[in-house]
Amino acid sequence: MKQYRAYCFDLDGTVYRGTEGIDSAIRFIHKLQQNKIDYFLVTNNSSKTPVQLQTTLANFGLDVPEERIYSSALATAKYVNQHYREAKIHVIGSDGLFHALQKEGFETDKEELNPEVVVMGIDRTIDYMKLAKACVAVQNGAQLVGTNEDIKFPSELGFLPGNGSFVRLVANVAAVEPVFVGKPSPVMLQVIQDEYGYHKDEMVMIGDNYDTDILCGIHFGCDTIHVNTGVTSTEQVLQKPLQPTYCVEDLDEIS
Amino acid sequence: MKQYRAYCFDLDGTVYRGTEGIDSAIRFIHKLQQNKIDYFLVTNNSSKTPVQLQTTLANFGLDVPEERIYSSALATAKYVNQHYREAKIHVIGSDGLFHALQKEGFETDKEELNPEVVVMGIDRTIDYMKLAKACVAVQNGAQLVGTNEDIKFPSELGFLPGNGSFVRLVANVAAVEPVFVGKPSPVMLQVIQDEYGYHKDEMVMIGDNYDTDILCGIHFGCDTIHVNTGVTSTEQVLQKPLQPTYCVEDLDEIS
Numbered sequence: 001m002k003q004y005r006a007y008c009f010d011l012d013g014t015v016y017r018g019t020e021g022i023d024s025a026i027r028f029i030h031k032l033q034q035n036k037i038d039y040f041l042v043t044n045n046s047s048k049t050p051v052q053l054q055t056t057l058a059n060f061g062l063d064v065p066e067e068r069i070y071s072s073a074l075a076t077a078k079y080v081n082q083h084y085r086e087a088k089i090h091v092i093g094s095d096g097l098f099h100a101l102q103k104e105g106f107e108t109d110k111e112e113l114n115p116e117v118v119v120m121g122i123d124r125t126i127d128y129m130k131l132a133k134a135c136v137a138v139q140n141g142a143q144l145v146g147t148n149e150d151i152k153f154p155s156e157l158g159f160l161p162g163n164g165s166f167v168r169l170v171a172n173v174a175a176v177e178p179v180f181v182g183k184p185s186p187v188m189l190q191v192i193q194d195e196y197g198y199h200k201d202e203m204v205m206i207g208d209n210y211d212t213d214i215l216c217g218i219h220f221g222c223d224t225i226h227v228n229t230g231v232t233s234t235e236q237v238l239q240k241p242l243q244p245t246y247c248v249e250d251l252d253e254i255s
Numbered sequence: 256m257k258q259y260r261a262y263c264f265d266l267d268g269t270v271y272r273g274t275e276g277i278d279s280a281i282r283f284i285h286k287l288q289q290n291k292i293d294y295f296l297v298t299n300n301s302s303k304t305p306v307q308l309q310t311t312l313a314n315f316g317l318d319v320p321e322e323r324i325y326s327s328a329l330a331t332a333k334y335v336n337q338h339y340r341e342a343k344i345h346v347i348g349s350d351g352l353f354h355a356l357q358k359e360g361f362e363t364d365k366e367e368l369n370p371e372v373v374v375m376g377i378d379r380t381i382d383y384m385k386l387a388k389a390c391v392a393v394q395n396g397a398q399l400v401g402t403n404e405d406i407k408f409p410s411e412l413g414f415l416p417g418n419g420s421f422v423r424l425v426a427n428v429a430a431v432e433p434v435f436v437g438k439p440s441p442v443m444l445q446v447i448q449d450e451y452g453y454h455k456d457e458m459v460m461i462g463d464n465y466d467t468d469i470l471c472g473i474h475f476g477c478d479t480i481h482v483n484t485g486v487t488s489t490e491q492v493l494q495k496p497l498q499p500t501y502c503v504e505d506l507d508e509i510s
Contacts, residue, residue, distance in 0.1 A: 127382035132415045139413040152428045158394040160387050161428050169420045173407040 001246065001254045004223070006198050007032055008189060010207030011043040011053070013230020018156060021060035022229050024250035029062055031255060039068065040192055042205070044182040044212060046073035046121035046147035046163065047094035072147040072182030073100040073121055075191060079181045080117055080145060081105065088112045090137055092130050092166075093121030097147060114140060120170070121147035122163040131170060138174035148182030150212065154231065183212035186220035193220075204245070210237050214244045227251060256501065256509045259478070261453050262287055263444060265462030266298040266308070268485020273410040276315035277484050279505035284317055286510060294323065295447055297460070299403035299437040299467055301328035301376030301418065302349035325447060327402040327437030328355040328376055334436045335372060335400060336360070343367045345392055347385050347421075348376030352402060369395060375425070376402040377418040386425060393429035403437030405467060409485050438467040441475035448475075459500070465492050469499045482506060 009015055015025045032039045041053070041064065048056070050069045057064050073093070077100035080089065091101060091108045098108050101119065118134045138144045150162035164180075171178045181187050189205060192198075203222040207213020208230025214237070217224035224244040228234045234247050248254055264270055270280045287294045296308070296319065303311065305324045312319045328348070332355035335344065345367050346356060353363045356374065373389050393399050405417035419435070426433045436442055444460060447453075458477040462468020463485025469492070472479035479499040483489045489502050503509055 124383045128379045128416070132412075135407075135414060135416060136412045152390075157387075157391045159390065159428050161383070161390060161424060165424045165428060169416060169424055173414050173416050173420060 002223070004204045005038060005202035006192065006196065006204070007037065007039040008042045008192065008203060008205045008217075009039065010183075010205075010209065010213045011041055011045065012153070013208035014206060014213070014227055015041070015057070015062070016060055017230065018154070022250070024252040024255075025227070025229070026060055026062060028251035028255055033063075038196065040070055041068060042070045042183070042188050042192075042216075044072045044148035044150055046071060046076065046097045046100075046182070047124075048073075048096045049099045050074070052095065070188045070192060071096055071100070072188070073097040075188045076119060076121070076145060076147045076181040077101045077104040077106070078191065079179075079187060080119060084117045084143065087116040088114070089117045089119055090115035090134065090142065091119045091121075092123050092126060092134060093119065093147070094123055097121035112137075115142050117145055118142045118170070119145050119147075120163060120167045123166075126166055131166065134170045135173040138170060138176055144171055144174070144176055144178040146178050146180045146182075148212070149178075149180040150182075183207075183209075184215035184219055186216055189216060189220040189222065206251070208232060210240060210244075215242070217244070218242055225254070257478070258292075259459045260293060260457035261447065261451065261459070262292065262294040263297045263447065263458060263460045263472075264294060265438075265460075265464065265468040266296055266300060268409050268463035269461060269468070269482055270296070270312070270317070271315055272485065275411065277505070279507040279510075280482070280484070281315055281317060283506035283510055288318075293451070295325060296323060297325045297438070297443050297447070297471075299327045299405055299418075301326060301331065301352045301355075301402035301437070302379070303328075303351045304354045305329070307350065325443045326351055326355075327443070328352040330442050330446065331374065331376065331400065331402045331436040332356045332359040332361070334434075334442070335374060339372045339398065342371040343369070344372045344374055345370035345389065345397065346374045346376075347378050347381060347389060348374065348402070349378055352376035370397045372400055373397045373425070374400050374402075375418060375422050378421075381421055386421065389425045390428040393425060393431055399426060399429070399431055399433040401433050401435045401437075403467070404433075404435040404439075405437075405464070407486070414486075438462075438464075439470035439474055441471055444471060444475040444477065461506070463487060465495060465499075470497070472499070473497055480509070 073096040146167035149164035205217030328351040401422035404419035460472030
């Protein structure tokens, strides 16, 4: 297999599954670290701050500098700052998103009556009142921005509702089309390219989820590697009209 | 306009909007009462008991006997009893639905770990945990039954999320098709016909929402009157392939 200058990994389903590490991926990243090859962790998870994600990765034996972690929360905060500088925002989300927006200079603790942007990330305490407020704000003209459009995510109990479920609910009630920043939007890969100056053909996106990870790489225009360790099975991937560059069982196949 | 023996009204968006009465509709019902013409209130609202709905109507100056009120909560409880007699059920909803299910002999206060049916009606205290539990129960095989499929309903503040929004969320996460009992299903009009013995051409269904009220009448096979006082605008109605019998701005037009 071709060697790349920058390996971009999805996290959940690719590097770990819930509380379990995926050994082949961890071995692969260790090898990149030993060989001083660049790698990035590109996750739609908006609930955790980079430091919290660092701790999660440390639990699987991965020592990763903060600046190698790109979450949909960070990308969303940058997106909102670029497109709606100094706007009044209303946020539904968790630590990761609040932290990222504050870092970009937004006030997130005020109850804005007429926000210009409603930003939504996964919030395990979301309730009717929060959704109703978001619906009303969007009907009054606020732009609806979601960190990611995942309808569901796997857990030990089965699939649980993902952020995309709630953003779609608000969008349907308010009759608008939301903007989603996370994968499959190419925004996070674009930011990595801009910051490090790679050519697209020097980058590869690696992930288990066809609809987010693989399409993100395809939309961006770099090579992609599908791993059969999470949401989308290899069988399902082979039926898609747009194919990833490589399909592997796990990353031991290409070490 | 043709005179009917039985006028069936939707409530929210037709007789009132949130806490505001719609004067033209209230005048119209007063006139029916004076002329001793039958009328019924046929609502997808599952949150209130018939007595609570009576109180709401009294606030708008309408004195309506309890037996003239048909709610999706009452219809759903009957449906679940017919199809899943003595089943273990898990309920998300408000007073109206709990009350109706208890009347049909169901236990609604126990936390069922493996319910056979998940019944969902509007719940203004719905939250992530309730939705997650419903998603898991349905993935484990429970049938998903919704009182009504309204995605949204009008309020003074704008559209707010309706029960259909939450049932669809659970259905999408669990990858199932739900059953809906309220309008546009013709069940409630069928019950009125059965109880009073009208011919279908003696009945008319009046409402603001094309997708629930008007389609309910069309599915049932009676005449329909669309009023431009709520969810669906006349402009939107005119683009539908199946047209209501009449389209009016409000009920003053036909008094």
